[in-house]
Amino acid sequence: MATRAHRYLPVLLVLSLLFPVATQAASGSESFQKGVAAYRADRLEEALAHFEAARDAGLDKPSLYHNLGTAYYRLGRYPEARRAFQRLLDDPGSAALAHYNLGLVARKLNEPETAREHFRAALRSADNPKIQRLAADQLPERETTRADRSPFSGLVSLGGGYSDNVTLQPDDGPITSGQSDTFLEALAAGTYQLQGDPDHGLQLKASALILDYADRNTFDQTYLRAGLEWDRSSGPWALDLAAYGDWITLGGDPFERVVTGEVDALRAVTATQDLRLRYRLSLVDGANRFEHLSGTRQRAGAEWRYDSEAYGLETGYELEYNDRDDLPDASVSPIRHLGYLETRWKLARYWEVDLAGSYRFSRYQDPHRTPAGEVTREDTRIRGEVGLSRQLPWKLWANLEYQYTRNDSNIDFADPNYEYEANVYAIRVERFF
Known part of the structure; x- marks a missing residue:
């Protein structure tokens, strides 16, 4: 036997x-x-x-x-x-x-x-x-x-780069400068297993991102997040329930406070393929001059993933529904459709290449009042990314990344923020633990 x-x-x-x-x-x-x-x-x-x-x-x-x-x-x-x-x-x-x-x-x-x-x-x-x-x-x-297992895992990343059009791109809508600048970036994220294990247990999660521009200081950004996640596996399905809060600043001043509840279901289809279903409800509190962004945001999506030793592929769709306070003459409550594709190749023992692309269509629910009359705003955003990663000693990774973004709008004449292009180049060093 x-x-x-x-x-x-x-x-x-x-x-x-x-x-x-x-x-x-x-x-x-x-x-x-x-x-x-x-x-x-x-x-x-x-x-x-x-x-x-x-x-x-x-x-x-x-x-x-x-x-x-x-x-x-x-x-x-x-x-x-x-x-x-x-x-x-x-x-x-x-x-x-x-x-x-x-x-x-x-x-x-x-x-x-x-x-x-x-x-x-x-x-x-x-x-x-x-x-x-x-x-x-x-x-x-x-x-x-x-x-016998470490209850803590995390990531630390330090980097910098250059953008030819410094842009704040929250989910609520872009704010562009039309100016170029260099930046520094620091990220820290961690998970602590409070109870049980990653399959059946409770986790505390926290992360912090700091983005600091050399000259365009009004675009400096801080993102802080903390929350809890409860995990449960049953047969081929894994279920995650999470609740977390975000605190975001812009130029050193409060921008948004967001509370989110999330349901995530993952099913293993084969040894190398799985299907993920996700729903998120966010309560957004806009600060100061961004009070019109206050309201709710709902997202529902499905993702298919293939992952082998040398190759990985992810593709998915997400529907987003917003109900915000809006401005007197403009809507900030879009319904959005997002499709994306991401792939990874391991070129050699220590090298990886990542490619990603996405297309997003946004239609705002109430008309915008413009000099030409009332117009319902519709935007399309195309984004492409390419990255090259190299494994280093001491469990370090070095990453080079390029990102291209183009946003088109049918009412670009009303506000230059609605239509823009941006090229971002970045280099980062990461360590997982």
């Missing part, structure tokens, strides 16, 4: 075999594909020979070392399996699964304490609930309590 460890290892690692990726060398790619085919046919010796040929041809992808380790393990060549899995420990996206597999290898080599250390590391570092559960199954129950 197969052991639990033997059953689980192919289940996890075969995912990388089902989604092979293009490699830098044509010969390595060809050998890798032949190895995939041989593995699927359970011809392990032949598969291993092809994977080794791909490695010798210069292929250097995490998926190759996953597959090498799996083939070595199933053939009983445990020291070689260990060396293959150890190659993945420096890759953030692969480290948790690598620790789990190294634990299985250590057990085969009769190294129980080393195995426990790897299972503990997998449990602490895994974001994937499947890996967390598998690692927990390999440890005594007393070791899988909340005390």
